[in-house]
Amino acid sequence: MSRFVNMTNRNKKPFILVTNDDGIMAPGIRALVEVMKEIGEVAVIAPDKPQSGMGHAITINSTLRIYPSSFYGVQYEYGCSGTPVDCIKFGVNKLLHRKPDLCVSGINHGSNASISVIYSGTMSAAVEGAIESIPSVGFSLCDYRIDADFTASKVIVRTIVSAVLKNGLPEWSCLNVNIPPLHIDEVKGIKICRQARSNWVEELDERKDPSGNSYYWLSGRFQNFEEGNEETDSWALDNGYVSVVPVQFDMTAHQAIPILKQWKFGIMTKP
Amino acid sequence: MSRFVNMTNRNKKPFILVTNDDGIMAPGIRALVEVMKEIGEVAVIAPDKPQSGMGHAITINSTLRIYPSSFYGVQYEYGCSGTPVDCIKFGVNKLLHRKPDLCVSGINHGSNASISVIYSGTMSAAVEGAIESIPSVGFSLCDYRIDADFTASKVIVRTIVSAVLKNGLPEWSCLNVNIPPLHIDEVKGIKICRQARSNWVEELDERKDPSGNSYYWLSGRFQNFEEGNEETDSWALDNGYVSVVPVQFDMTAHQAIPILKQWKFGIMTKP
DSSP states (O other): OOSBOOOSOTTSOOEEEEEOSSOTTOHHHHHHHHHHHHHSEEEEEEESSOOTTOTTOOOOSSOBOEEEOOSSOOSEEEEESSOHHHHHHHIIIIIOSSOOSEEEEEEEESOOOGGGGGTOHHHHHHHHHHHTTOOEEEEEESOOOTTOOOHHHHHHHHHHHHHHHHHOBOTTEEEEEEEOSSOGGGOOEEEEOBOOOEEEEEOOEEEEOTTSOEEEEOOEEEEETTTTOTTBHHHHHHTTEEEEEEEESOOBOGGGHHHHTTOOOGGGBOO | OOSBOOOSOTTSOOEEEEEOSSOTTOHHHHHHHHHHHHHSEEEEEEESSOOTTOTTOOOOSSOBOEEEOOSSOOSEEEEESSOHHHHHHHIIIIIOSSOOSEEEEEEEESOOOGGGGGTOHHHHHHHHHHHTTOOEEEEEESOOOTTOOOHHHHHHHHHHHHHHHHHOBOTTEEEEEEEOSSOGGGOOEEEEOBOOOEEEEEOOEEEEOTTSOEEEEOOEEEEETTTTOTTBHHHHHHTTEEEEEEEESOOBOGGGHHHHTTOOOGGGBOO
């Protein structure tokens, strides 16, 4: 089952690509790079500005730039004008001398659990790594603040990355890791979960510009349809656990195929 | 199994929200609106400019504008400065007097089959409709040209939308419909499929600006890992069929959960 096995020679350090969606200067990616430098050879290719909520967007209608950076003292280090997914594409197809053994994204400032996985640039970068057959993990701390404390997160990142390098990942999947905003001694453990069914009820806050014309800010309220369900990532986080959800890029709703195959489309039905 | 049943009274026309990712002025959405006006009451909320490749991006770091439009002669008609997903959120949470009975997206100029579903703004709009519990379908014609011929597509759209309104959609899913660039008499039928395993090998075409600095265009080559597999959407399209793939927004790789539950995380393992 493990096509995504650890491709590194055990005597050699793994080659690790680090990205995020909060931008190359965010404290969360700094914490992630610090841990990865203890574990392997690190390349950082991350957006040159915040790219939250970019989902799986790629840049095809405009051009891309890359800028060498020297924040982290590693061999490969670039800011990219594009999205988190663009960063992975740049790394794999252009900038790096070989395919990374591991791709990590984050640590995001804020939760990417439940339905947020689909809007998240952090997680979309990890998904893109998986599409490229690279074992990939997205990390998020459930604390939006720019001065969030990543001390406990660093312990958890080290634990999970060690397990991924040891075990490999099940094929066609990456991991969505969300970390509750707790001291490490308060964290109850790491829990394997599924994505909770939920949505965002949007506010679309209307304001007036100096000319009196309307503009809007998208902001919303999270709505969990599975409150209290212990299998879900939302429950794990609400109860002091780190949630780990395996995430796939096969979007097919397989269970729906036999239902649809009974439909009649008249002359257009497949003979 | 059908939570997403046809919510309309059979004596009343369905209320249909139309969007796309090529922008409100694209010929593809015009063709789609023409067919929907025959079937129901139509609202058009679509990006005010091309938004291809935007995936499930939402606009949270900048503001949004909406502009009343009068191309289509329908009650609700707006261009939106945001992404296709923003358009659905605007419709559901702000602009429309009631929840639509159906959401359709497209007709995209170009294929959104196989792995392209995840990068596609067209399909992400349909997925967002499904997240909002609205039966939703994304349509794409496998012809990138602005002057593509939508004559056959209109017949297929009418057939599929009629079936969706009659049957409802299996719960937690929407449809990804891709149409081969053929005359209607050459189309072999409608085939229910799954997403083919594939990726894009990116080129990142490097050019120099007038100052001699590098910039890049992302462009790629589609790579199908399941050539010849008759269950896949790629095979259907290559062989003259319309492909219909049910698409879900639960990103959980459920088959990976039992594997991950065997992992040991030391003191961090859930007791």
